Amino acid sequence: MNRRQSWRHRLTVPQFTVVTGLLVITFGTLLLASPLCSSDEVGLWEALFTVTSAITVTGLSIIDVGADLTFPGQVALAGLILTGGLGLMAITTFLQGFVQGRSGLRQRLDKGRALDEFGVGGIGPTLNQILLIAGIVIGIGTLTLYNFGFTDIPDRGQRLWASLFHCISAYNNAGFGLWRDSLVGYRSQPVVNGVIGLLIVMGGIGWRVTNDIWVNRFRLARLRRLSLHTRLVIRTTLILIVLGAVGLLFTEHFATEGMVEQLSLWDKLQVTIFQSITTRTAGFNTVPLTMETISDSGLLLMIILMFIGASPGGTGGGIKTTTFAALVAATRSTLRGHDEVVVRNREIPAKVILKAVGVTLGSGLFILLMALLLGLGNTTAGTPGIEAFSFLEKLFTCVSAFGTVGLDVGVTTQLNRWGQLVLMVGMFVGRIGILLLLSAVYGSRPQNRVGFPREELYI
Template sequence: MVHSVHQLWGRLLAWRHRLTVPQFTVVTGGLVIALGTVLLASPLCSSDDVGLWQALFTVTSAITVTGLSIIDVGKDLTLFGQMTLAGLIITGGLGLMAITTFLQGFVQGRSGLRHRLDKGRMLDEFGVGGIGPTFHRILITAGCVMGVGTLILFFFGFTDITNVGERFWASMFHCISAYNNAGFGLWADNLVGYKGNPVVNGVIGSLIVVGGIGWRVTNDLWENRSRLRRIRHLSLHTRLVLRSTLLLIAIGALGLLFTEQFAPDGVVMTLGLWEKLQVTIFQSITTRTAGFNTVPLSMETLSDAGLLLMIVLMFIGASPGGTGGGIKTTTFVLLMGTTRSMLEGRKDVVIGRHEIPASIVFKCVGVALASGLFVILMTLLLGLGPTTAGEPTAQSFNFLEKLFTCMSAFCTVGLDVGVTANLNRWGQLVLMVGMFVGRLGIMLLLQSLYGSRPPSRVGYPQQEVFI
């Protein structure tokens, strides 16, 4: 018996040393979710209404900074449970990739220069960027930004909350959720009660944008803070992220203002001009990354055109290295640049007077195609059999509702049109898998399954294919 246990332990050690960074990230993410589920389901964190399944879904949504929920966070979780949820959001938003890669060095016991460089590259590609001192700077920056946001909301935002302790915790929790693009709120209607509050809209929206643009951009802006009048001093990546972010916010806001203003029973029709602008700008920001909402979202309150526009914004998502999901703004920009180069008859992709390497272009195409196919697969799986909880004869959700929810889960947005809580466990399982894959990245998942292989040195003859 002892010999068998020793042999099994030896095999586990051997398997551990063979894990690649993507594989180790997947394993670590699963372990964090499992531990968080047990903790959140305990009486210390939640009421009797929260079982293991509800805790599993909530923890998965928190670690993947999605925000989809099948419980009422403010009522079903104790104060300690809410603090635990906030810690899980921070772990998923800022630390999952960095912590995973950092721990891998201890687990595998290799600390050579080559291994350190490999870890840095993998973390920079799949996570928030950098290890060691850089990660410390990321945490300090995040702490300062969330701290300032908390103070502003406490003194000028949530002034309707009379209890000082509740107001401070509400301010801190929503700032943590906003900066990490999670979308969790302490109230059942999210932020609907504050749709006309410019302080709440401004602070939450700003935190979402700052968290979504990524560390590379904020660091570049800080290092060039004395020369920001001339944008050419910034890197091409920073310029692309800032321009695409502002453009997408503007297009999303104008699009939602147009689709919902002229739609029957549009959600903004009865609002004044100032509230319309606040709602559409805020919803444009949060649709791509965070999942907060200041107006009720459902098939009855939003037009089909508005829902379709939000699906497109969710698919594009945040920026590389940020706390949001989606295919990323730079991927979208490079795909548009590739299309323009094709129309101009160019053999290379040039953006901002810089030629983009073909390997980056291939990766953009692969990410967009794989992500689109995965969302389609999720939607197909969600349509297998009855999808609603309760009676089998219950009315099923239509295709647009399913597509919207699957896109929201995979792109870790967290917007819901009343579908998630009413799904049966099969449907919720599909969403959990989608959230996990979307947060880790479709390419990381494929690399963890496909493994690491050296590039082929074999060349092949060219042959034209008609398209």
């Protein structure tokens, strides 16, 4: 017993995060596979894949959520999405306080680093803020969709649940929907496009940015009162949305039988803006996504957007917008011959740039490893008429899984269990974070205080 307690006390926050995530996935799998929550079409494997996708707020699915899950199953899935989106890391640290039985300054600082600057004040106030903001935003979105969005659903109970479920999924950047074709039926509905898109953005920018804007709501005329993090996240997010929409409009305009070729100008704008928003984080789609309906250039652009992803503290994945902005700023400083990286008259510490490089390189190598593993042998499920997937299809699916996006071009359901296992591991690693996972594997090591002589290296 003493040895067991000693082992629990030696767990670092990253290790405890991984263990807790696996335990939640195990419990959720058993729950979702039960007759109360699903039909006979959902076995343990299908439940495991779906729960992993929900906890990692990805949205990739090998079942029809609306048809294969009962109402209690859909409620359980929504709860798993909330757990993964809002509380996986926060709840993990909260539980660790009970398990370890101590919470000194050193431990709180350790928790703050693992939770990306939650700080030394404890997890309680932060968790309360996260839940409060999420509750208000999801509630307003649900009422709007109920009254002005899903008006084609005659049954009020079904309309209310559809509105609530999709708002939970959108705010947590999960991408799960109650209909097999996602939101294709609401392609021309501006309220649905606007509410879902706005919820995705608000969930993706993170509670820290939302809270900063709310605290300074009466002084927004002077943007300098906002933190550099908030300004950089908002600016980068808007730029990526605009560039993504313009890029998709450009690539698909010249594509034969592309996804926007037959649409009116207004519908084209709605589709490209919505797809630019959802591609980075959420995984909803208002047009069918297949190799026949989207060009290779469009797929490559979407891969780049998925790789960048959401923002720190948000409910999305990817390398994060601030990481991308830091790399762009470092590249600009290098080209100008500057020794310091300066953004908005603020110098960015060298350790932040090194972390950005590490996250980007580590994420890129892991995605290539996933694509390599998918290329081992025949990864299709043996369905007649299904040919081997191209490398672009596999790369798109791997980036979608690692970036916890959930967009699919028809690959996921056709993979065998080996291919789906690769995606599950990718989803889990992408949600935990590559650096946090490496910290869990290697543990915390004291920094080497020995200095070494410097020598130039030709780059």
